Amino acid sequence: MTELPPSLLLFAGALITMLLRGRARNIFLVALPVYAFWHISQLSFGEGPKLDFLPTFDALEPLRVDKLSKAFGYIFTLNAAVAFLFAFYVKKAFQHVWALIYIGAALGVIFSGDLITLYVYWEVMAISSAFVIIARNTLRAKQAAFRYVMVHIFGGLLLLAGIVMTVSSSGSIAFDAFDYADANLGTWLILSGFLVNAAAPLFSAWLSDAYPEASVTGGLILSAYTTKTAVYTLLRGFPGWEPLMVIGCVMAVFGIMYALLENDMRRILAYSIINQVGFMVCAAGIGTKMAIAGAVAHAFCHIIYKSLLWMSAGAVLYRTGKSRCTELGGLYKTMPWTLLFGGIGALAISAVPLTSGFTSKTIIIAATEYKELFWVWLILELASAGVFLHAGIKFPYFVFFNKDRGMRPKEAPKTMLWAMGILSFLCIYLGVRPQALYDILPYPVDYQAYTVSHLVTQMQLLMFSALVFFLFLPMLKRTATISLDTDWFYRKGGQAFYRVMDKSLNGINTAVADLIAVRYTAWLGRFFRTAPAEILGGLLVPYWMVLGLGSYAIAERKEKLILRAKRGAFPIGITACLAVMMLAIIYLVALA
Amino acid sequence: MRDKNMDEQKKEFDWFDRPSSRRLLWRLLWGACALSVVAEFFVHRHPHFGIDGIFGFYALLGFIGCSAMILFAKMLGKWVKRGEDYYGDNIEDDVIPEDIDDGNHD
Numbered sequence: 001m002t003e004l005p006p007s008l009l010l011f012a013g014a015l016i017t018m019l020l021r022g023r024a025r026n027i028f029l030v031a032l033p034v035y036a037f038w039h040i041s042q043l044s045f046g047e048g049p050k051l052d053f054l055p056t057f058d059a060l061e062p063l064r065v066d067k068l069s070k071a072f073g074y075i076f077t078l079n080a081a082v083a084f085l086f087a088f089y090v091k092k093a094f095q096h097v098w099a100l101i102y103i104g105a106a107l108g109v110i111f112s113g114d115l116i117t118l119y120v121y122w123e124v125m126a127i128s129s130a131f132v133i134i135a136r137n138t139l140r141a142k143q144a145a146f147r148y149v150m151v152h153i154f155g156g157l158l159l160l161a162g163i164v165m166t167v168s169s170s171g172s173i174a175f176d177a178f179d180y181a182d183a184n185l186g187t188w189l190i191l192s193g194f195l196v197n198a199a200a201p202l203f204s205a206w207l208s209d210a211y212p213e214a215s216v217t218g219g220l221i222l223s224a225y226t227t228k229t230a231v232y233t234l235l236r237g238f239p240g241w242e243p244l245m246v247i248g249c250v251m252a253v254f255g256i257m258y259a260l261l262e263n264d265m266r267r268i269l270a271y272s273i274i275n276q277v278g279f280m281v282c283a284a285g286i287g288t289k290m291a292i293a294g295a296v297a298h299a300f301c302h303i304i305y306k307s308l309l310w311m312s313a314g315a316v317l318y319r320t321g322k323s324r325c326t327e328l329g330g331l332y333k334t335m336p337w338t339l340l341f342g343g344i345g346a347l348a349i350s351a352v353p354l355t356s357g358f359t360s361k362t363i364i365i366a367a368t369e370y371k372e373l374f375w376v377w378l379i380l381e382l383a384s385a386g387v388f389l390h391a392g393i394k395f396p397y398f399v400f401f402n403k404d405r406g407m408r409p410k411e412a413p414k415t416m417l418w419a420m421g422i423l424s425f426l427c428i429y430l431g432v433r434p435q436a437l438y439d440i441l442p443y444p445v446d447y448q449a450y451t452v453s454h455l456v457t458q459m460q461l462l463m464f465s466a467l468v469f470f471l472f473l474p475m476l477k478r479t480a481t482i483s484l485d486t487d488w489f490y491r492k493g494g495q496a497f498y499r500v501m502d503k504s505l506n507g508i509n510t511a512v513a514d515l516i517a518v519r520y521t522a523w524l525g526r527f528f529r530t531a532p533a534e535i536l537g538g539l540l541v542p543y544w545m546v547l548g549l550g551s552y553a554i555a556e557r558k559e560k561l562i563l564r565a566k567r568g569a570f571p572i573g574i575t576a577c578l579a580v581m582m583l584a585i586i587y588l589v590a591l592a
Numbered sequence: 593m594r595d596k597n598m599d600e601q602k603k604e605f606d607w608f609d610r611p612s613s614r615r616l617l618w619r620l621l622w623g624a625c626a627l628s629v630v631a632e633f634f635v636h637r638h639p640h641f642g643i644d645g646i647f648g649f650y651a652l653l654g655f656i657g658c659s660a661m662i663l664f665a666k667m668l669g670k671w672v673k674r675g676e677d678y679y680g681d682n683i684e685d686d687v688i689p690e691d692i693d694d695g696n697h698d
Binding site for chain 2: 216217218253257317318319332369370372377381409452453459460465467476479480481483484
């Protein structure tokens with residue numbers, strides 16, 4: 001039993017979920033990830049049982065357990081348990097079944113030791129997550145899910161092409177760290193496939209496009225797994241790949257810019273994921289033990305506080321049916337607990353001292369200091385300040401304060417509050433006692449977040465960011481707008497492509513149909529009816545002239561000939577003569 | 593919820609809406625900023641790059657950096673902001689998503 005890949009537990013759970021009803025199902029959904037968490041804690045380090053694959057390949061390795069995979073396994077199952085507690089009110093099984101498959105596949109990626117197993121789980125993740133989005137059952141959700149799955153199929157194909165190239169050149173299907181010095185097209189393609197899921201620049205729009213269209217619980221569950229699985233694969237496969245530093249920095253800043261422009265609260269949080277994942281991608285690029293450990297710690301804490309933020313946004317959406325900042329505001333009066341918990345999440349994501357962000361994200365920043373990467377350090381510090389702007393203040397401010405729009409929704413249901421309470425506790429607990437987290441990191445961390453100097457500098461950074469927010473508040477007034485992202489290229493591009501194809505291909509089709517079916521066949525019919533006689537008549541004219549016939553007689557004979565040809569009524573002699581001539585022509589053509 | 597009687601409406605917690613509270617919060621914010629800078633006098637710092645050793649560096653970074661980001665985002669907004677129906681999909685669906693509270697369950 002201890003050798004069982006955790007993914008199978010959740011797949012089996014998905015089947016059982018379909019059989020259960022009502023409260024029993026909801027309890028089962030919470031209990032299953034808790035059990036999976038315990039199961040992961042019992043897994044012994046090393047490789048599990050292997051499965052024989054094709055004759056020329058190494059055996060598949062569906063269960064590789066080390067500190068890195070365990071750390072991600074813990075947070076994935078922990079988050080799932082709390083997310084299903086939050087989702088206790090959901091009556092239908094559909095999205096939960098797909099969510100379990102999705103989370104199971106994410107665990108599958110985390111624990112797979114070879115590229116083939118990883119790829120299969122990767123695609124299961126893409127498809128099951130698309131169904132989690134579809135489960136909201138609105139037209140917008142269905143359209144977004146369609147775009148989402150297309151992007152992920154594209155990413156999956158990049159990954160597959162990379163795996164095929166890498167395996168055929170190296171002969172090994174093992175998934176270990178690739179050497180930057182030996183980078184080749186195969187490894188670059190694998191990296192690109194991973195980066196699509198990490199929401200790297202140019203490939204990030206799927207996230208901000210699709211997650212906010214998912215249901216309250218769907219968005220919550222999605223926010224944790226796809227990008228963090230991608231972070232895991234980068235930490236495992238591409239530590240020290242320098243371009244990742246640049247990509248990470250761009251993501252960190254890009255996320256802030258768009259989150260500042262955004263009006264929809266869940267889209268603000270979606271862009272904020274891109275910003276946060278940027279830190280982790282950057283850490284993978286730095287590649288030192290400290291950076292890797294920092295990225296794992298950050299991913300762990302990030303999943304907790306980002307889920308907490310999605311939960312508070314979800315509770316607001318659940319009670320009000322609205323998610324635009326321009327329609328929300330003043331909710332602190334009737335949803336104080338949701339505000340409190342959301343606020344704790346907001347403080348944690350901003351790395352305020354005594355929260356988990358302060359003890360995790362700052363490890364990555366310290367890693368840039370140790371490696372003396374000035375620009376990376378500067379951008380990450382700047383991005384840290386920006387996080388406080390968009391997620392730390394903007395989100396709670398516009399949702400819970402700002403202008404009272406006369407809404408008096410009830411406080412969130414109790415199960416939602418319990419879920420948020422648990423995550424809030426974790427945010428603070430890991431901020432005060434980070435050692436529990438440091439102990440499960442892949443490398444020992446010799447890092448002390450709580451120095452007086454660090455506290456002072458962090459408070460300066462955050463307080464002055466807050467000051468800027470409120471000084472610039474008139475400039476940050478929300479407008480009922482959307483912001484164009486790279487999905488413009490395939491949304492507008494897709495429409496344009498459709499129109500161009502419609503005009504060009506259908507145009508060609510019509511023209512060809514007209515030419516062939518109408519004109520050419522008619523011409524051909526006329527040709528075969530009259531042409532032989534016309535040609536023959538033309539040939540006979542000199543002969544008739546030699547015979548001394550007048551022009552009138554010639555015309556008469558020619559007309560007669562054509563008439564006969566049309567009716568096909570030649571005397572036998574002429575028919576035979578024509579046949580001989582035809583044969584002669586064919587013979588001549590053949591000779592030539 | 594508009595059918596609440598007047599007494600209950602009076603009792604409603606609206607501390608953050610009061611001008612006096614807002615003034616207080618502003619003072620607290622300025623105070624916190626000042627305090628964080630003053631605290632630096634009593635701290636021995638370990639700059640890694642030189643520039644971060646400047647007094648009040650992080651305060652400046654927060655202030656200038658955030659101002660720059662907001663201004664940049666504002667400019668970016670002029671370029672990328674569009675109406676909500678830009679993609680022609682700003683539709684109110686007939687399907688009421690079941691995850692919106694319809695008041696029947698708690």
